[in-house]
Amino acid sequence: NDDIISFSHLRDQVHRRTTKQVFEFTIMVVGESGLGKSTLLNTLFLAELYKDRQVHRVQENLSQTTDIEVRQINMTERGVKLRLTIVDTPGFGDPVNGEECWKSIVEYVDHQMDQYFHAESGLNRKRIQDMRVHCCLYFISPYGHGLKPMDIDLMKRLHNKVNIIPIIAKADILTSTELKNFKQRILYELAENKIHIYSFPQSDSDDEDEFHDEDQDLRSAVPFAVVGCDSIVQTDGKTIRSRTYPWGIVEVDNPEHCDFLKLKKTISIHMQDLRNITSEVLYENYRAELLSNEDS
Numbered sequence: 001n002d003d004i005i006s007f008s009h010l011r012d013q014v015h016r017r018t019t020k021q022v023f024e025f026t027i028m029v030v031g032e033s034g035l036g037k038s039t040l041l042n043t044l045f046l047a048e049l050y051k052d053r054q055v056h057r058v059q060e061n062l063s064q065t066t067d068i069e070v071r072q073i074n075m076t077e078r079g080v081k082l083r084l085t086i087v088d089t090p091g092f093g094d095p096v097n098g099e100e101c102w103k104s105i106v107e108y109v110d111h112q113m114d115q116y117f118h119a120e121s122g123l124n125r126k127r128i129q130d131m132r133v134h135c136c137l138y139f140i141s142p143y144g145h146g147l148k149p150m151d152i153d154l155m156k157r158l159h160n161k162v163n164i165i166p167i168i169a170k171a172d173i174l175t176s177t178e179l180k181n182f183k184q185r186i187l188y189e190l191a192e193n194k195i196h197i198y199s200f201p202q203s204d205s206d207d208e209d210e211f212h213d214e215d216q217d218l219r220s221a222v223p224f225a226v227v228g229c230d231s232i233v234q235t236d237g238k239t240i241r242s243r244t245y246p247w248g249i250v251e252v253d254n255p256e257h258c259d260f261l262k263l264k265k266t267i268s269i270h271m272q273d274l275r276n277i278t279s280e281v282l283y284e285n286y287r288a289e290l291l292s293n294e295d296s
């Protein structure tokens, strides 16, 4: 099924050994409210999956004021068992949630690291459920002039704990020239504020890697400009996911219209790398810090 994240992109990075285990991956969306986070998650995974797959709602055991929604999807693809965890967060910036909301996001990420740490230090280490967040899609408003102070602040709180992939929300409201400038502006501001975003693994340029061009193409699209689907249009027997306007439609899966496909590809191609960075770099830092705090 091409409409969901396809794990066939996993390019042999999942070893044979893994097939007996469950391949776990967690993705989280973060950003101001109303930017289309829930819509995008739906476009990426849920709408299609609700039909014939198993979706679990996971009990949240954080404080009640937070409204973080966690869902899990179990699937098997080419013999590999996958458990995808999807974390939808309430947007911040609306007066109801106020400041508490970003706190709950950071807490959630920390809490997953803590849980893993405790499980790892426990007796039964064979079956640790890995709920650490491997990828955070950070939604940037297309209405502003660039990053907002709130974005910079929250990204700085998150970037040492989770792989951030920046996204320009509601890209349909920008013209292509505006979008090009906006992307540059965002990249500039991220660098200026020393915010680390997920950097794709570099393929050797002398080594004529078959994926080199594709990687280049994906990398140059960052921050991905996305459009969430609101309608399904049937033309010539083809199903087109789109956003419909009085003047026409924006096709979600058309690379000429937005970067949705590129985002989807990036996640699926680099899933193993996102996991590795999470456990080998981000978690190790977290763990080291935790242990040094215990010592002192």
Ligand code: GDP
Residues within 6 Å of the ligand: 032, 033, 034, 035, 036, 037, 038, 039, 040, 091, 169, 170, 171, 172, 173, 226, 227, 228, 229, 230, 243
């Ligand atoms: P969230 O608060 O970030 O989860 O945002 P929602 O997914 O609930 O969407 C908020 C509103 O924005 C809804 O009315 C959506 O239909 C609309 N929306 C979602 N995605 C897009 C998009 O790509 N473009 C435009 N113009 N509107 C969108």
Ligand code: MG
Residues within 6 Å of the ligand: 037, 038, 039, 088, 089, 090, 091
């Ligand atoms: Mg939402």
